[in-house]
Amino acid sequence: MVTWLLSPIEYNLIMRTLQSFAQGQWHQADSKFQICHNAITGVPVAKISSQGLDFAAMRDYARDKGQDSLAQMTFHERALMLKELALHLLSKKDDFYRLSQATGATRQDSWIDIEGGIGTLFVYSGKGRREMPDHTVYIDGAYEPLSKDGSFIGQHICTPMQGVAVHINAFNFPCWGMLEKLAPTLLAGMPAIVKPASDTAYLTELMFREMIASGVLPEGSVQLICGSTGNLLDLLDGQDVVAFTGSRSTGQYLKSLDNIQQQGVRFTMEADSLNCSILTPDATPDTPEFQAYVNEVVREMTVKCGQKCTAIRRAIVPNALIDVVSEAIINQLDKVIIGNPANKSVQMGALASLAQQQEVREKIAQLSPFTKLVYGNIEELEVVDGDAITGAFMAPILLRADGALNCPQVHDIEAFGPVSTVMGYDTLAEAAQLANMGEGSLVGSIFGYDDDMVNELVIKTASYHGRLLLINRDSAKHSSGHGSPLPHLTHGGPGRAGGGEELGGIRGVLHYMQRTALQGSPTTLTRITQQYLPAAKTTEPPKHPFKLYFEELTVGQSLTTDSRTISLADIEAFAELSGDRFYAHMDEDAAARNPFFEQRVAHGYFIVSMAAGLFVYPEEGPVLANYGLDDLRFTEPVYPGDEITIHFTCKQKAYRRGKGYGEVRWFIQAINQGDEVVAQYDILTLVASKYEPVVEDEN
Ligand code: NAP
Secondary structure: OOOOOHHHHHHHHOOOOOEEEEEEEOOOOOOOOOOEEEEOOOOOOOOOOOOOOHHHHHHHHOOOOOEEEEEHHHHHHHHHHHHHHHHHHHHOOOHHHHHHHHOOOOHHHHHHHHHHHHHHHHHHHHHHHHHHOOOEEEEEEEEEEOOOOOOOOOOOOOOOOOEHHHHHHHOOOOOOHHHHHHHHOOOHOOOOEEEEEHHHHHHHHHHHHHHHHOOOOOOOOEEOOOOOOOOOHHHHHOOOOEEEEEOOHHHHHHHHHHHHHOOOOOOEOOOOOOOOOEEOOOOOOOOOOHHHHHHHHHHHHHHHHHHHOOOEEEEEHHHHHHHHHHHHHHHHHOOOOOOOOOOOOOEOOOOOOHHHHHHHHHHHHHHHHHEEEEEOOOOOOOEEOOOOOOOOOOOEEEEEEEEEHHHHHHHHOOOOOOOOEEEEHHHHHHHHHHHHOOOOOOEEEEEEEOOOHHHHHHHHHHEEEEEEEEEOOOOOOOOHOOOOOOOOOEEEOHHHOOOOOOOOOOHHHHEEEEEEEEOOOOHHHHHOOOOOOOOOOOOOOOOOOHOOOHHHHOEEEEEEOOOOEEOOHHHHHHHHOOOOOOHHHHHHHHHOOOOOOOOOOOOHHHHHHHEEEHHHOOOOOEEEEEEEEEEEOOOOOOOOOOOOEEEEEEEEEEOOOOOOEHHHHHHHHEEOOHHHHEEEEEEEEEEEOOOOOOOOOOO
C-alpha cells in the first residue's frame, strides 16, 4: 500500500520531488534536478532526477523477478490483471484530473489522456481473454501440413521476449502514453521500465504510484525512471525491446546508438508526422461533409492545444474551395476561449511548457517564408484566468501555403502546437501527391460523399499512412475522430512517422513476443500449444465427454460415434423442415448437371445437425450450452446410402475465472464409409466447473 504523508490534493499543490520506482522500491535522487513548471501559471510543480539509480540492477530485476512472475500467468490471467488495474485507476481518476490541469490540459484533453489510457487497459483485457488462449503460448495462424501422411507439420507460435521492455514516452500524453504501451507489454508477459518525458512526468508518477498501490501487478513487472535513462540503453540486448514515442530526431538518435544496433535490440519508433486531412471536390459548403471537415480541423488544432502527434497539420482542399474553407475555420477559431482550464468556459488550455511555446514559435518562424498567416496572433493573446506571459498559452495559428506541391518545407516542418496549414489542389492526383509529401504519417483523413473519389484517394495514399479515417454524412456522427488512436487499430506510420506500429489489438501484443516456426509431429506440437492438431494422438475419455466437468476434460480426449446411413427420406425431411429446397438436394437431373455433384446431395447443414445427434449426450450434465461453430467446411458431397461417423475431440480449453464455467472447443470431423472427411469444424461449448458454482453472465 502507498502511504500518503499528505492528502493527494495537498500533494498536488506543492513542488514535489519525483521519485523513480526501481527494484520494487521508491528511489529519490539527491542531485542533478530539473524543474517542471505548471503550464498555466509557470510555478514550479516538481523536480526530477534519476541520479543514483542502478540501471543494470533495474534491468536484472525486470529480467529475473518480472519475467518469472509474469511467466507464471496465462494470457487470461494477465488480461484480468489489466482489468483490475484499470478499475483501480478509474477509482482514483479525480486525483489525476486535478493534477492534469498543471500540464495545460482542459477537462476534455485530460479525459483523452486519463480515461483514454484506462480504456486501453480495458480493451486489452477484453481482447486478451477473447482472442488469446488461456495458456502461455500464443498460436499464430493455422498449422501447415508438411507431409502427405500428416505426421510432420508446422505451426507458428509466439512467446514473450525474455528481456525487458523500455518505454520512452513523449510529454503530451503522460497517462495514455504510459498505459497504451503497458497494456500490450504486460499482456504479452514482458516486464517494463517506463520512462516518461520529464516535462509532465509528475502526472505519470502520480498514476504510477496508484498502479503500485493497487497491489495488482506482480513483483518486478513494472519500474519507473523519473529523469534520464542513464546508461540503460547501453545494457540492452536482443531479448529487450525499446518502444519510443517522441520527436524524429531523438528517435533516430536512440535507434542508431551503437549498442542498440550491435545487439539487434528491437526498437519501435512512433515519431512526429505532418498528418493531413483531404476534403474532396464534391464536399461543397452546402454538404454535411464540408461542415464535418471544418469542425474536425478546428478540433484537431485546439484539442490538447494542438500537441497531438496525430493532429491535422495540413488541410488539403480543392483550390475552388480554399477561401471558403479558410473562412469557415477562422469563424470557428475566433470563438475558441483560451485560458486556465480551471475556468469552465475555457476550450483550449496551454502548451505543456514555456519551452514548448518557444519551440512552436520557432517552427512557425521557419514556416513563414513558405506560408501566409491567415489567422492568429503569435505575439498577443487574451487569456481567461491566466497570464499570457507566465503561462504557456498560444493562439491557434492558421497558415496558407500556395504552391505547396513545389514546397517540401510545408510538408516537413512540424509546429507541435495549435498550428495547421491550408493548401489547395486541382485534381485528386494532386491531392494524393500533397498528402504523400508528408513522407509517411500516422493518420490521414478524407472527407467526402463520393466513394469513387474516396476510393481513388485511399488507393493513392494508403501506403503512406498508418491509419486513414474516411468521413461522410453516414459515419460522421459516430466517428471517433481524426486524432484518436484506438486500441483496436494500428497506431503508427511508415517513413517519417517512425516506421513503427503500436496497438492494433493483438498485433500490438506480438511486438513484445518472438514468433517461432515449430516443425514436428502433431502430438508434440499439441503438447506445446495446448491446442489439438489433426492427426495428433488422442486419448479415450473415462466416460462420454459431455459427462465430464471442465477440470476433468483434457485436450486430445476423443470419441468416435456410431455411424448413421443417410437416406433420401432424410434429405426430403430436412428440406421440408428447413425450407431449403435448393435444386441440388431436390432434383436428380439438375443435381447431376452440377459440376460438383453426381446426384441429389444431402444438405451440409443436415450433416452438421445429424452429427450433433450422434455425439451429444442428451441428459442434463456439465455441458451448459453450445454457443457457436467455427471454420466449417464441407469437403466431400454426401449421397443417399453414405454412412457417416463422427470424430469428436477436445481441442482447446479456457476457463472463465469467476464464472464457474469455461469454454471448450471441440474439433469435429464427419467421415464417410470410405474414410473420407466430408465435413470438418469446431464447435464451442460452455462447460461447468466441478468446483465453482456457475455465475450468471451480466452481458
Ligand atoms: P522528445 O524530445 O523526442 O522526447 C521524447 C522522449 O525521449 C522523452 O521521454 C525524453 O525524455 C526522451 N529522451 C530524449 N533524449 C533522450 C536520450 N538521450 N535518451 C533517452 N531518452 C531520451 O519528444 P517530446 O518533446 O517529448 O514529444 C514531442 C514530439 O513527440 C513531437 O514531435 C510529436 O510529434 C511526437 N509524438 C509522437 C507520438 C506518436 O505516437 N507518434 C506521440 C506523441 C508525440 P526527457 O523529456 O527527459 O528529455
